Amino acid sequence: MSSAANPIPAQFPPNKLLFDGYDPGAFYDEMIAPNGEPRPYAAPMYEKLANMPLEVFEERRKLADLSYLVQGITFTVYSDGKGTERLFPFDLVPRIIPRSEWDVVERGLAQRVTALNLYLRDIYGPQRILKDRIIPQHLVYSCKHFRREMVGLQVPRDIYVHVAGIDLVRDSRTGQYLVLEDNARSPSGISYVLENRIVMRRTFPRAFELSEVQSVDHYPAELVKILRSLSPRSGDRPVIVLLTPGLYNSAYFEHCFLAQEMGIELVEGRDLVVVDNVVYMKTIYGLTRVDVIYRRVDDDFLDPLAFRAGSLVGVPGLMNAYRAGNIALANAVGTGVADDKAIYAYVPAFIRYYMGEDPILQNVETYLCSNPDQLSYVLEHLPELVVKAVGESGGYGMLMGPSSDKKTIEEFRERLIADPRNYIAQPVIPISRVPSYDPAIGGMSARHVDLRPYCLYDGEKVTIVPGGLTRVALQKGSLVVNSSQGGGSKDTWVLRGEE
Amino acid sequence: MMLSRIADSLFWIGRYMERADNTARILDVNYHMLLEQPPDTYKLRWDPLIAVTGERARFYKTHEEASAQTAFEFLGFSEENPNSISQCIVQARENARTIRDRISRELWEDINGLYHKILRLKDEGEDLSRFCDAVKRGGHRFHGVCDATLARDEGWHFVQAGCVLERAEMTARILDVHYHQLLEGPQLLSEARSHLWMAVLKSVAAYEFYKRQNTLIEPTRVAQLLLLDPRHPRSVRFNLGILQTSLHAISGSMPGTYANEAERLTGKIHERLTYDSIEEIFADGLHNYLTELQEMCRNIGEEITRTYLNYAVAQG
Structure with a gap:
């Protein structure tokens, strides 16, 4: 590994600074206020970047990229039936959220995730909401991800959505956060949140001190606490596994990462076997009983006997074991009936209906x-x-x-x-932007971002690690942040202190 | 507790890394030795090399003739040859990537780094010598990183088992193919013969060790070292001794006993290598001995798989 800075391309003037010529434009800028000054809470980081020589920034950027490559933090893009590994581009300018703003977001998300769980419990149970005609029955039953098999099935501790990723955007016109979509099946991306933070801490240690950023490192511990509480057997050492579709899944890195951080076994379908409605994993010394599965395999592929017959990544007989109460699944089967994009329109109504509250976060x-x-x-x-x-x-x-x-x-x-x-x-929502490094101009340009916080529900309360994954549309003018469409990510800082 | 699939990956990481390393060694040594040989022996020496890797049939499907260039391409980085160096490293890395949560970060980064390096050298059209050098260094580093960062649990023993089983089989095969060639190929001058045996010793890093104990290069002494020496880390006996230790560590059975077929076969073959003399072996025919040895290694591999890595489960 060489630490020598690469020479700066000759077309940039020698004393060019990163924010020279930066234009926040007509959109809400998360770092720069309309008067051109940095927002007060973002000022320490802004000063740091604004005074940093281009070659120093370039060197840090290369080191950060290298650390992702060496660690093999990649995702897989499929074309022509061939998978290619790509780095998920990482931008070094963080998205900074002041404490007061986050408090509102946090309450809004907790409310929403609670309502989604109440709705699922109702839909697969008494179906009061259909009888009261809050949502049309045909809309629910026609959901691709509605699972008839789940009706009347008792899930451990009545939790359906243990992990939710709620996508937020900030509307430039009002400055308000809006919910863009709910992900209640198996949202991915949390590993980038944790790794981005590690890289940023190494890259800008001093800026962290000055800005008082809240930690995100406790996510795996919070998640495993919930998983442990779901075990159908008594005893304080339940066997918990993470079920992955395998190496060729685009989120495989994340599956490995989380299993390791939580200290649980990473398994594929072929590692598990169901005997007499009990799930076991095949170890070198024989079969070991499994209590809880954090599954990152979609419903369709979970059990070839119950769902899609050809699935090779699933576990035959798993649904029978689930029905018999011998295994806990997180998230529960059938949660897709909550994050269907047509059902989304009714989530504010769920909040009013089940909780008697006004929604804190609005829909688009x-x-x-x-x-x-x-x-x-x-x-x-x-x-x-x-x-x-x-x-x-x-x-x-x-x-x-x-x-x-x-x-x-x-x-x-x-x-x-x-x-x-x-x-x-x-x-089309004019969503907010954050300064992002553009190598073509050797400086900062404003790029559109969204935000996906990860919410954990333990049956009583919702825990959210401060921040989440900020995805950025690195192409100029683009509003699409998905990694498959040329998006990248940023570290998200929720600050500790007052504004 | 260890999943069978994880153990399988660890076992194969060991095997593939060792296979890449051995292939690089024989390729490199052969190349250097031939630089000083008369051109007519030249051709003869690349064919056995392909044979060592057990891919002779596949090679002649697409190549007319074995030369330095075609052998390097085929054994070094051909995508059609599943046992080429670069394919072995791809496989080792795929296995490591699958179980990266179960190995040290250092080991993963090391294998991943080697993978990227080999791909780069391949793209840059690096010459044989430097390519092989990078692979051998990679092999040494792999053992070093394993040794310094892996916990000594079952996982460690599966990596070990994979390495030593592969190495034992490879050494037997190198000896077999070269011996065969010297015996049945066109007669070579005795000077050339001793060059070839030196190359064999060098390819398993045993030349210096041999010279400390023998002044002359003699086939029996070379075979003795490569088969029976309990001290050299590339001799068949040495490696089967380690295999025995690792298998016992995995099953927990006492030395001198066995808990499964893999252990029984390993113990049996190790016992023979301990008490057979090289004179007896030559009297009965080295080729037969080596053939049997290679077959035993294959059986041991299959038994390890049947016992630990892929066993049948009775569904109720």
Whole structure:
């Protein structure tokens, strides 16, 4: 490993500073106030960067990249049936959130995750919400991820969503955080939060001291505490495993990382076997009983006997063991009926219905294409809207109206007409931006970001590690932050003190 | 407690790393030795090398003739040859990546680093000598990092088992192929013969050790060292001794007893290597002895798999 700084490309003037010519533009900038001054809480980090010579910054950036490569922190992109490993680009400028702002976000998320759990318990139980006609019955039953098998099944401690990743954006017009979507199945990305923090601490140790950043390192400990509480057997050493689809899954690094941090076994479907409705893992000394599975395998592939028959990554007989109460699963099966993008529109109603409270965090205005009036509005305004398939995630099956050509828009029009239940549409939100390093200009440019905090629910309260994954659209002007679409990530700092 | 799949990966990390290392050694030594040989012996010496790796049939499907260039390409970095050096390292790294939560961070970073380095050298068209050098250094570092960072639990013993079983089999095979060649190939001058035996010794890093005890290069003494010497880390006996220790550590059975077929076979073959004399072995025919040895190594590998890594479960 060489620590020598690479020479700076000759086209940049010798004394160029990172923020020379920086333009926060017409969007909310998370670091710079409209008057051009840094926001007070972000000032220490801003000063640090603004005075840093370009070659010093470049050197630190290269060291950070190298540390990701050496550790093999990569994700896999599939094309032509061949997987290619890529680094998830990391930007060294953090997104900084003051304590007072975070407090609101935290309360809002806790409220939302609690409501999602109450809804799931109701849907797979008494179904009061359908009888009271708060949400149309057909909308729930037509969800791709609604699992009939779960109706009447008693899940351990009544928890369905143990881990949720709620995607937030900040609307530049109001400065308010909005919920963009809920991820209640198996949200990924937390390992980047933890690794980004390690890299940032190494890269800017002094800035951490000055800014008083809240720690995120306790996430694995919080999660394993919840997993342990789910064990169907008594005794204080339940056997907990993380079930992964395997090496070729794009989040495999994360699965390894979490298993290691939690001190639990990382298993694949072929490591597990169900005998007499009890789950065992195959060890070199024979079978060992398993109590709790933190599964990162989708419902469809979990048990080839119950769901998709051809699945090789699942465990035959697992659903029977689940039904018999011999194994706990986190998240529960069937939670996709809570994060369907059409159901999303009703989450504020769930909060009012189950909790008698007003939602703290608002939704983005959403048109349900299953509703004929809303569909005709959507079809008239396609070039202005974002269209999303309801059961997809990761930026797949999505139309960005304003940046799409006519042909793509017309293709989506046909799809919408053919299968309206499968789509929702939203207005394009002018989401906030954070200064991000652009190697092409050797300085900072404003780039759009979202935020995915990770929420843990233990049946009574919601715990959220301060911050979460800030994803950044590194392409100029782009609003799409998904890693499969050229996005990167940033460390997220929630500050300890007052503003 | 250790998952069978994890043990399997550890075992194969050991085997693949050792296979890459051995292949680099024989390739490198052969290349250097031939620089000083008359051209007519030249051709003869690349074919046995391909044979050592057990990939002769595959080689002649796509190549007319074994030369320094084709052998290097095929054994060094061909993607068609699953036992080429770069494919072994790819496999070792895939296994390590699968179980990275179960090995030290240092070990993962080391194997991953070697992988990136080999790919780079391949892309840059690095010459044989430097390529092999990088692989051998990588092999040494691998053992060093294992030794310095892995806990001495079952996992360690599976890595060990993979390494020593591979090395024992490889040494037997190197000896077998070269001996065969010298005996049945066209007659070479005695000077050339002794060059070839020196190359064999060098390829298993045993030349200096041999010279300390013998002034002349004699086939029986070379075979004695490579088969029966209890002190040299590349002799078959030495490696099967370690295998025996590791298998006992895994099962917990007492020395002198056995808990499974892998242990019984290892004990049996180790016993023979301890008490057979090189004269007896030559009297009965070295080739037969080596063939049997290689077959035993394969059986031991299969028994380890059947006992620990992939066993049948009765479903109720």
